[in-house]
Amino acid sequence: MTLAIPSSTLNKMLNAMIPAGADDADLYLQHSQSESMALEEGRVKHVSSSTHQGIGARVVKGEAAGHAYTDRLEPAALMEAATAARTIAEGKQNNAPVAIHSSKPAHALYRPENPAMAASMHERKNLLERLDTLARGIDPRVVQVFANVSASFSDIHIIRMDGAHLHDARPLVRLNISVVVEQDGRRETGGAGGGGRFGLDRMLQGEEAERLTREAVRIALLNLDAVAAPAGPMPVVLGPGWPGILLHEAIGHGLEGDFNRKGTSAFAGRIGEQVAAKGITVVDDGTISERRGSLNFDDEGTDTHRTVLIEDGILTGYLQDKQNARLMGMAPTGNGRRESYAHPVLPRMTNTFMLAGHDTPDDILASLERGIYAVNFGGGQVDITSGKFVFTTSEAYLVENGEIKAPVKGATLIGDGPSVLKKVSMIGNDLALDPGVGTCGKDGQSVPVGVGLPTIRIDELIVGGAEI
Amino acid sequence: MTSHLQTLSQQLVEMAKISGACEADAMAVADTGESIRVRNGKVESVEREDAQGVGLRVFVEQATAQGTGLAFASASTSDVSETGLKLLVKQVMEMARISEPDPDAVPPTGANHPTRKELDAWTERHTVDASWNTEAAKQAALTCEDAALSFSDKITNSEGAEAGFGMVRVAYASADGFAAAYEKSSAALSASVIAGAGDGMQRDYAWDRKRSANALRAPEAIGREASERTLRRLGxxxxxxxxxxxxxxxxxxxxxxxxxxxxxxxxxxxxxxxxxxxxxxxxxxxxxxxxxxxxxxxxxxxxxxxxxxxxxxxxxxxxxxxxxxxxxxxxxxxxxxxxxxxxxxxxxxxxxxxxxxxxxxxxxxxxxxxxxxxxxxxxxxxxxxxxxxxxxxxxxxxxxxxxxxxxxxxxxxxxxxxxxxxxxxxxxxxxxxxxxxxxxxxxxxxxxxxxxxxxxxxxx
Structure with a gap:
C-alpha cells in the first residue's frame, strides 16, 4: 500500500488540523480509475477513461464538521486544506504528535484488483458486439441497441485521528443494455443491467450478459402492448429483487442517523414502535461478498455491519456514521459513506432488503382481485420529512382475479413511508437481491447501493396511471 | 490562472498530435469554492473545494471497408503532472485505436469559432465577482436562517441555511489552433425549515443562485420564503x-x-x-x-x-x-x-x-x-x-x-x-x-x- 504523499507530510497535516477538543478527524486519500466502453448503432464508438486523485481533510467537533479537499498533492495545497478543515473550531491546535500505524480491516469481501485488468479492451468490444447481434437477432422489431460496460477501481487510504491507517481497494463493474423496438410507428424501450464488486471477466463468462440482453428485449416488446396504467388507490404486488427500492425510499432514507438526530425525519423518535406489519424484518447489510453496496469498511474506517432496521415489524435501529452515532449516544453502524475524497461523509445505506416470509409468490398473485403486479422499476425518491415516497414501474401488469390481464405503461406509485409497511399482508418465500444496478443520491452525492425483496402484497398504494 | 489552463490544454493537443492523433481537442478546468452551512444559529459545516482536471479527446484514422474513417476516444485526469499527462495521452490513444470508426465522425477542426476580438470583448463584459469570503458567507447564512426561524412560532425545526461561493475556470483548445479560456463566478444561498410534528411534519426551502453574491436576493427574503412555503403545506x-x-x-x-x-x-x-x-x-x-x-x-x-x-x-x-x-x-x-x-x-x-x-x-x-x-x-x-x-x-x-x-x-x-x-x-x-x-x-x-x-x- 503505497501512498502518493509521504507519511511525514500526512503526519504534519494531521497535527496541524486537529483543534483542541476535536471529536474526530481524518485524511482520506483516493486514487480512482474508471473505464467505460459503449456501443450504439452497431458500433463501439464511445471509449473513455477517467482518473481522479486527491485528498480530503476532515475535522469533526460537536455538531460541526469541516471538510476541505484538494486535487493538488503539493505540500502548500495540502497544508491549506488541513488549515481550512479546522476553521469550524476555535482554539489551539493539538500538538501531540500522532504516529501513523497500519490497521487491519475485519472484512475482505472482494478482490483488491483493478476489475478492468480482467478483460482486455478487445474482449470488452467483442462482448458488446455479441450482445448487439444477439439483441437484433431476437426480434426484427429491435431498431436500436445501446450497450455499455464499465469498470472502476478505487484505491483508498484513511488515516484516522489516532494515526490508524486503513487501506481498501474497491472494484466495481457494471453492464447495461437498453433497446428501442418499433412496431407500426410505436416505439418503446426496455433495459436491463447488472454488476458488482468483481472482475470484468465475470461479465464475459457464463450467460449473465446474454440473459440481461434477452431481458431488455423482452421488456421493450412487452411495452409495445402496454396499456395506460389505472389511476387511484389499489392493492399492489411487488416482485422479488429490484422492487426492494421500495424499502430504500420508503424507510431506508428516513432511518439515516443525520435526519433522526436533527428530528427532521418522519421516523424520528420512533425506535421501539411498530412501523411495519408483524413478520417483516428489514436489514441493511454491507458485508455481503462482492455486492455492489458492500464495503470492507465504511469511508470513516468503521467495519461494515449487518444492521437490523425493523424486526418483526418493530423499528430497531438507525443507520449511523460516527458523528451522528456519537451525538445520539449510539454505536456507529459502518454506514458513514462519501462519494469520494471531494465529498463530506453522510450516513448512507449499503444493501437494504427484507427477509423472506412463508407465502408462495403464486398465492400472493392469486390473492389480487384487481390491482397492479409490478416486477421491475426505474428510480424512486422520498421526502424524508413528510415521509411521502415514489417509485416508477418499468415492467408492470394489470391483474384481475389473480390473473395477468395486460402489461401497463410506466406509472409512478406513491405512498407514505411510516405507514406503507403496515399495509403489507403477504410476504413471499422468494427473497432476491437486485442484479447490481443501484445508485443512491443524497445531497448531490452518488454511491453504489443494493436492495432486495421477496414478493410482497401491499394492500394499498396510489397508482399514478393516466387511465381514470 | 486561466492562461495557465489555456497553455495546459494546448500542450495536451500537441502531445496527442505527436502521439499520432490526426485531430484532438482538450479542456482544462480548475474549480475552487467554499460553502458554509449553519443550523440553529451555529456553524454546522464548512466545505472547501480545490479541484483541477484535464480532458482530452483524440481522433485517429482507421481503415474500414469503405476506405478510412475516424475513430475517437476521450480520457480525463486530475493528475496534471508531466507523468499524469503522458499517461493520459497513452491511455486515450490506446482507446481510440480500439474504437470503431464512424463515417460521420466530425473533428472539432474548422468549427465556426468565435474570433479573437469577440473573445476579448466577452471577457471584458463578463466580469467575475468574488465579493464573498468565508465570513461574509457565514453572516449571510446566519441572517437567512434567523429570518426563517423567527418568521413564525410554527416553524419547529431547521435543516439549516447554506451560503456558497466559487469560481470555475475553463480552457479549451483544438487542433486547428483555436484556444480560449474563461472564468465564471457564482454565489448561492438557501434555507430549509420544518413546521409541524410527527405525522404532520412538513419541510420546504427557498434558494437563489447568481453570478455574484451582490446579485442574490436578500438573505432575509430567502429565509422568509422558506418559512412561508413550509407553513402553507401544514395540514x-x-x-x-x-x-x-x-x-x-x-x-x-x-x-x-x-x-x-x-x-x-x-x-x-x-x-x-x-x-x-x-x-x-x-x-x-x-x-x-x-x-x-x-x-x-x-x-x-x-x-x-x-x-x-x-x-x-x-x-x-x-x-x-x-x-x-x-x-x-x-x-x-x-x-x-x-x-x-x-x-x-x-x-x-x-x-x-x-x-x-x-x-x-x-x-x-x-x-x-x-x-x-x-x-x-x-x-x-x-x-x-x-x-x-x-x-x-x-x-x-x-x-x-x-x-x-x-x-x-x-x-x-x-x-x-x-x-x-x-x-x-x-x-x-x-x-x-x-x-x-x-x-x-x-x-x-x-x-x-x-x-x-x-x-x-x-x-x-
Missing amino acids: ASSMDGGAMTVVFEPRVAASIPGHLISAINGRAVLQQRSFLADQKGKHIFPDFMRIVDDPDHPQGLGNRLFDGEGTRCRPMTIIDHGALSGFLADRYAARRLGSTPTGHASRGLTGDISIGTSNLILEAGHQTVENILHEIGNGLLVTELIGFGVNGVTGDYSRGASGFLIENGKLSRPVQEITIAGNLKDMFANISHLGDDLTWFGSSAVPTVAITGMTVAGQG
Missing part, C-alpha cells in the same frame, strides 16, 4: 383523483422546457429515442408560446461564447409561435441531420459530447396567477414534483406531486401523496395559460404554466 392530505387542469408553479414548471430539450436533442432524434423525432416545424405548443435559448443574458448563469466543440453560440428561438424550429445539434448530429451545428455541444472532461442549453427561457404570458386560477375554477396547483417517471421515447409522464387544491378560482387546501400523469405531447399542446411571473432558476427562466386534461390520482 396537507390526499385528494380525489380525476381529469383536471394542473397549474405548475415556476419552480416545477422549469421541468417542462427541460423535457422538451431532452426530446429535441439531435443525438436522441438520430437514435429514435425521442417522441418528437418527426416533429420539426410542427406546432407542438399553442401559438402563444415562445421558448428561446439565450447564451448571453444579463440574468443567466449559463452564459457562454462557445460550446464544447468551440462553436460560437448564438441565441436560438427553439419554439416560435408554438412551432418547433429545429433540433439542437453538435457537429456530429448536424452532419447526420443535414443541418448546421447550433452551438449546443456540451462536454465534461471525459465522455462523448452531449447536448445542453445555455439560458433556457420559456417566455412569460400576460395574466397574473390570481387571474389564471380564477379562469380555471377547479384544479390542482403543483408546487413540488418527485420521482423520475418520464419516458423520453414515448413521452409518457407520471410523477409524484404535492401542492394545493384549486376550488372556485382560489387555493383551498394543501394536498400531498398524489400523482399527476399524461403524455408530454398532449401536455405541451394543452398548455392553456402562462403567468406573467417569469422566474429565474440559475440558467433557466419560466413563468407559471397551466395544462388542461391531466390525470390526477389520489385518495380523497
Whole structure:
C-alpha cells in the first residue's frame, strides 16, 4: 500500500488540523480509475477513461464538521486544506504528535484488483458486439441497441485521528443494455443491467450478459402492448429483487442517523414502535461478498455491519456514521459513506432488503382481485420529512382475479413511508437481491447501493396511471 | 490562472498530435469554492473545494471497408503532472485505436469559432465577482436562517441555511489552433425549515443562485420564503383523483422546457429515442408560446461564447409561435441531420459530447396567477414534483406531486401523496395559460404554466 504523499507530510497535516477538543478527524486519500466502453448503432464508438486523485481533510467537533479537499498533492495545497478543515473550531491546535500505524480491516469481501485488468479492451468490444447481434437477432422489431460496460477501481487510504491507517481497494463493474423496438410507428424501450464488486471477466463468462440482453428485449416488446396504467388507490404486488427500492425510499432514507438526530425525519423518535406489519424484518447489510453496496469498511474506517432496521415489524435501529452515532449516544453502524475524497461523509445505506416470509409468490398473485403486479422499476425518491415516497414501474401488469390481464405503461406509485409497511399482508418465500444496478443520491452525492425483496402484497398504494 | 489552463490544454493537443492523433481537442478546468452551512444559529459545516482536471479527446484514422474513417476516444485526469499527462495521452490513444470508426465522425477542426476580438470583448463584459469570503458567507447564512426561524412560532425545526461561493475556470483548445479560456463566478444561498410534528411534519426551502453574491436576493427574503412555503403545506392530505387542469408553479414548471430539450436533442432524434423525432416545424405548443435559448443574458448563469466543440453560440428561438424550429445539434448530429451545428455541444472532461442549453427561457404570458386560477375554477396547483417517471421515447409522464387544491378560482387546501400523469405531447399542446411571473432558476427562466386534461390520482 503505497501512498502518493509521504507519511511525514500526512503526519504534519494531521497535527496541524486537529483543534483542541476535536471529536474526530481524518485524511482520506483516493486514487480512482474508471473505464467505460459503449456501443450504439452497431458500433463501439464511445471509449473513455477517467482518473481522479486527491485528498480530503476532515475535522469533526460537536455538531460541526469541516471538510476541505484538494486535487493538488503539493505540500502548500495540502497544508491549506488541513488549515481550512479546522476553521469550524476555535482554539489551539493539538500538538501531540500522532504516529501513523497500519490497521487491519475485519472484512475482505472482494478482490483488491483493478476489475478492468480482467478483460482486455478487445474482449470488452467483442462482448458488446455479441450482445448487439444477439439483441437484433431476437426480434426484427429491435431498431436500436445501446450497450455499455464499465469498470472502476478505487484505491483508498484513511488515516484516522489516532494515526490508524486503513487501506481498501474497491472494484466495481457494471453492464447495461437498453433497446428501442418499433412496431407500426410505436416505439418503446426496455433495459436491463447488472454488476458488482468483481472482475470484468465475470461479465464475459457464463450467460449473465446474454440473459440481461434477452431481458431488455423482452421488456421493450412487452411495452409495445402496454396499456395506460389505472389511476387511484389499489392493492399492489411487488416482485422479488429490484422492487426492494421500495424499502430504500420508503424507510431506508428516513432511518439515516443525520435526519433522526436533527428530528427532521418522519421516523424520528420512533425506535421501539411498530412501523411495519408483524413478520417483516428489514436489514441493511454491507458485508455481503462482492455486492455492489458492500464495503470492507465504511469511508470513516468503521467495519461494515449487518444492521437490523425493523424486526418483526418493530423499528430497531438507525443507520449511523460516527458523528451522528456519537451525538445520539449510539454505536456507529459502518454506514458513514462519501462519494469520494471531494465529498463530506453522510450516513448512507449499503444493501437494504427484507427477509423472506412463508407465502408462495403464486398465492400472493392469486390473492389480487384487481390491482397492479409490478416486477421491475426505474428510480424512486422520498421526502424524508413528510415521509411521502415514489417509485416508477418499468415492467408492470394489470391483474384481475389473480390473473395477468395486460402489461401497463410506466406509472409512478406513491405512498407514505411510516405507514406503507403496515399495509403489507403477504410476504413471499422468494427473497432476491437486485442484479447490481443501484445508485443512491443524497445531497448531490452518488454511491453504489443494493436492495432486495421477496414478493410482497401491499394492500394499498396510489397508482399514478393516466387511465381514470 | 486561466492562461495557465489555456497553455495546459494546448500542450495536451500537441502531445496527442505527436502521439499520432490526426485531430484532438482538450479542456482544462480548475474549480475552487467554499460553502458554509449553519443550523440553529451555529456553524454546522464548512466545505472547501480545490479541484483541477484535464480532458482530452483524440481522433485517429482507421481503415474500414469503405476506405478510412475516424475513430475517437476521450480520457480525463486530475493528475496534471508531466507523468499524469503522458499517461493520459497513452491511455486515450490506446482507446481510440480500439474504437470503431464512424463515417460521420466530425473533428472539432474548422468549427465556426468565435474570433479573437469577440473573445476579448466577452471577457471584458463578463466580469467575475468574488465579493464573498468565508465570513461574509457565514453572516449571510446566519441572517437567512434567523429570518426563517423567527418568521413564525410554527416553524419547529431547521435543516439549516447554506451560503456558497466559487469560481470555475475553463480552457479549451483544438487542433486547428483555436484556444480560449474563461472564468465564471457564482454565489448561492438557501434555507430549509420544518413546521409541524410527527405525522404532520412538513419541510420546504427557498434558494437563489447568481453570478455574484451582490446579485442574490436578500438573505432575509430567502429565509422568509422558506418559512412561508413550509407553513402553507401544514395540514396537507390526499385528494380525489380525476381529469383536471394542473397549474405548475415556476419552480416545477422549469421541468417542462427541460423535457422538451431532452426530446429535441439531435443525438436522441438520430437514435429514435425521442417522441418528437418527426416533429420539426410542427406546432407542438399553442401559438402563444415562445421558448428561446439565450447564451448571453444579463440574468443567466449559463452564459457562454462557445460550446464544447468551440462553436460560437448564438441565441436560438427553439419554439416560435408554438412551432418547433429545429433540433439542437453538435457537429456530429448536424452532419447526420443535414443541418448546421447550433452551438449546443456540451462536454465534461471525459465522455462523448452531449447536448445542453445555455439560458433556457420559456417566455412569460400576460395574466397574473390570481387571474389564471380564477379562469380555471377547479384544479390542482403543483408546487413540488418527485420521482423520475418520464419516458423520453414515448413521452409518457407520471410523477409524484404535492401542492394545493384549486376550488372556485382560489387555493383551498394543501394536498400531498398524489400523482399527476399524461403524455408530454398532449401536455405541451394543452398548455392553456402562462403567468406573467417569469422566474429565474440559475440558467433557466419560466413563468407559471397551466395544462388542461391531466390525470390526477389520489385518495380523497
